Amino acid sequence: MQVLEQAPALEEVGAGIQIPPNASKILAALGLEQEIAARAFRPQELETRMGQSGQQVFSIALNAKTLNHWGAAYYHIHRADYVAVLSAALQARAKDALVLNATFSHYQQTADAVVAHMTDGRQFLGDILIGADGLRSRVRQQILGPEQPRFTGNMAWRAVVPLTALDHPPPPNACVWMGPGRHAVTYHLAAGLVNFIGVVEGQDFVQEDWHTTGARHQAAADFADWHPIITGLIDKAEALHCWALYDRQTLSTWCDGRVVLLGDAAHPMLPFMAQGAAMAVEDGWALADCLAAQASHSPHAQQDIADTLRAFQNRRLPRTMAAQNASRRNMKTFHRSTVVSQLANYGPMWLGGKLAPHLVRRRLDWLYRYDETAVAIG
Numbered sequence: 001m002q003v004l005e006q007a008p009a010l011e012e013v014g015a016g017i018q019i020p021p022n023a024s025k026i027l028a029a030l031g032l033e034q035e036i037a038a039r040a041f042r043p044q045e046l047e048t049r050m051g052q053s054g055q056q057v058f059s060i061a062l063n064a065k066t067l068n069h070w071g072a073a074y075y076h077i078h079r080a081d082y083v084a085v086l087s088a089a090l091q092a093r094a095k096d097a098l099v100l101n102a103t104f105s106h107y108q109q110t111a112d113a114v115v116a117h118m119t120d121g122r123q124f125l126g127d128i129l130i131g132a133d134g135l136r137s138r139v140r141q142q143i144l145g146p147e148q149p150r151f152t153g154n155m156a157w158r159a160v161v162p163l164t165a166l167d168h169p170p171p172p173n174a175c176v177w178m179g180p181g182r183h184a185v186t187y188h189l190a191a192g193l194v195n196f197i198g199v200v201e202g203q204d205f206v207q208e209d210w211h212t213t214g215a216r217h218q219a220a221a222d223f224a225d226w227h228p229i230i231t232g233l234i235d236k237a238e239a240l241h242c243w244a245l246y247d248r249q250t251l252s253t254w255c256d257g258r259v260v261l262l263g264d265a266a267h268p269m270l271p272f273m274a275q276g277a278a279m280a281v282e283d284g285w286a287l288a289d290c291l292a293a294q295a296s297h298s299p300h301a302q303q304d305i306a307d308t309l310r311a312f313q314n315r316r317l318p319r320t321m322a323a324q325n326a327s328r329r330n331m332k333t334f335h336r337s338t339v340v341s342q343l344a345n346y347g348p349m350w351l352g353g354k355l356a357p358h359l360v361r362r363r364l365d366w367l368y369r370y371d372e373t374a375v376a377i378g
Ligand SMILES: Cc1cc2nc3c(=O)[nH]c(=O)nc-3n(C[C@H](O)[C@H](O)[C@H](O)COP(=O)(O)OP(=O)(O)OC[C@H]3O[C@@H](n4cnc5c(N)ncnc54)[C@H](O)[C@@H]3O)c2cc1C
Pocket: 004, 005, 006, 007, 016, 017, 018, 019, 102, 103, 104, 105, 132, 133, 134, 135, 136, 137, 138, 156, 158, 197, 243, 262, 263, 264, 265, 269, 271, 274, 275, 276, 277, 278, 279, 280
């Protein structure tokens, strides 16, 4: 196995990420839970609030009962720590697997093998090629032809701020703050840090680059008259990164013979449900499971590889499509503009949370209780 990565180094990325139970149960099955838990923060609740007043709309306690019901822990972790845990696990299993400075250009396949060509002329031969190369996947482009991602008109402000710098720290929860045409997400990380994301509609900023920063006054204007927790985070952030949000058509084909897509390359997901990376983790398990089953049944039957990759695609399509659609719907839910539409949407949420909190929790079962490690091979 080789992991071909275009970057010259696995460098630190200055942002956090949520690992929901559907992903953390896979990390546990891989034996990585201890390493993740040692570097992660465990939120106490999932909650939504009104961005300006701070009024809570609903919350779900992430207590032992809820987490037992969903079958695994909920973590918040710095992306650099997540990458460190995963790359150490890769190193332990396959010492020289990671090849840096390897920019994929195109592939060629025969009945027996596939060759990945790099832009610098190097070639890597393998049984299968997995295109886990993100939103702008070149592997996807070769399978399906040119098709540009669609800019959603949303941009995200992102910052990591030390808790000690804040006069008004956010609650120790995964908290979505909703408002007209925008929303914010706050959560704690380990080591006394807070992660902030502020998504704003109607933008013409189109860059996707982890290193691009924006002006504080602009972020402050986007969230002017919001709750002091939000304005305080913007005020105290050392750097405010900006990231344009793109989407793509939902695909029904992820493979071509010995080549298959995985993660954002197959099903890019708006970050409105914290599920993009989680779905890529689920994909990884499912693909390994399908390949292991194929190897144990017919290790030499070449045609089986294409069938196996298609079986993986068919196993994952309905779930990833549902998550993509739910993420798109959340944008509308979080960004309600008029008082009437806010009342019509948030009123029932608030009432449901008060009268039947278990039903609110149950609405997330399809996402968090799902266990890819328990899926039976058909
Ligand atoms: C603001 C924001 C918040 C988010 N929050 C969450 C969250 O809380 N939880 C969650 O689960 N998800 C979250 N996501 C989504 C998550 O970040 C993505 O879904 C996830 O990173 C996708 O992983 P991937 O491996 O498929 O693609 P990527 O992370 O894009 O990785 C692709 C890799 O391929 C490499 N590559 C690309 N092209 C080539 C090439 N030609 N040759 C060689 N290498 C190449 C890239 O350098 C990169 O390392 C969030 C996203 C955003 C924007």
